[in-house]
Amino acid sequence: xxxxxxxxxxxxxxxxxxxxxxxxxxxxxxxxxxxxxxxxxxxxxxxxxxxxxxxxxxxxxxxxxxxxxxxxxxxxxxxxxxxxxxxxxxxxxxxxxxxxxxxxxxxxxxxxxxx
Amino acid sequence: xxxxxxxxxxxxxxxxxxxxxxxxxxxxxxxxxxxxxxxxxxxxxxxxxxxxxxxxxxxxxxxxxxxxxxxxxxxxxxxxxxxxxxxxxxxxxxxxxxxxxxxxxxxxx
Numbered sequence: 723x724x725x726x727x728x729x730x731x732x733x734x735x736x737x738x739x740x741x742x743x744x745x746x747x748x749x750x751x752x753x754x755x756x757x758x759x760x761x762x763x764x765x766x767x768x769x770x771x772x773x774x775x776x777x778x779x780x781x782x783x784x785x786x787x788x789x790x791x792x793x794x795x796x797x798x799x800x801x802x803x804x805x806x807x808x809x810x811x812x813x814x815x816x817x818x819x820x821x822x823x824x825x826x827x828x829x830x831x832x833x834x835x836x837x
Numbered sequence: 838x839x840x841x842x843x844x845x846x847x848x849x850x851x852x853x854x855x856x857x858x859x860x861x862x863x864x865x866x867x868x869x870x871x872x873x874x875x876x877x878x879x880x881x882x883x884x885x886x887x888x889x890x891x892x893x894x895x896x897x898x899x900x901x902x903x904x905x906x907x908x909x910x911x912x913x914x915x916x917x918x919x920x921x922x923x924x925x926x927x928x929x930x931x932x933x934x935x936x937x938x939x940x941x942x943x944x945x946x
Binding site: 724726762763764765767812823825826827828829830831833 | 841845868870872877878879880881882885887924926933934935936937938939
């Protein structure tokens with residue numbers, strides 16, 4: 723148990739659907755992240771939030787829309803996705819954003835399949 | 838560009854020792870991390886190196902040479918539960934984390 727919970731664990735959606743991924747951290751951290759993990763590729767950082775404010779958006783298509791209502795919760799809203807968006811989406815948290823010795827605590831991810 | 842290289846897959850025998858290498862080319866250096874990820878599970882933190890040398894933590898050790906842009910993770914007395922992917926990540930001069938694609942370690946009885 724890492725202290726970071728993601729739901730759902732698995733999601734299958736059509737290209738015209740709208741769905742949301744949810745992440746909750748119970749660690750009292752100030753920073754939260756969305757990563758995309760594709761097979762045999764490095765983790766891709768999508769979004770970073772610090773104290774509910776988005777501090778980084780790595781050229782992610784607008785069909786991915788993050789929301790951080792408070793420092794414990796993070797959502798990723800999905801709409802009109804493409805088959806190449808199929809991947810494991812990982813949420814992570816850390817005490818602060820990227821300063822020195824900052825280790826990440828990850829959730830188990832949502833395995834997304836876009837048909 | 839920034840790059841992290843690690844072998845895609847390695848196989849080792851239960852009870853043996855295995856070394857997983859990671860070489861990096863980044864804009865600056867502010868630390869190197871190793872994470873372990875079992876299939877279908879969350880990556881979990883294993884080690885952090887910022888100075889040259891060996892850091893030992895039980896059966897796992899991590900080594901860093903900043904001049905060579907090189908690190909390795911050493912796993913001793915391998916157990917079946919060590920079958921997992923091992924991710925190397927470097928924090929660059931802007932404190933961005935640059936990730937390798939991971940090494941899948943297969944342990945055979």
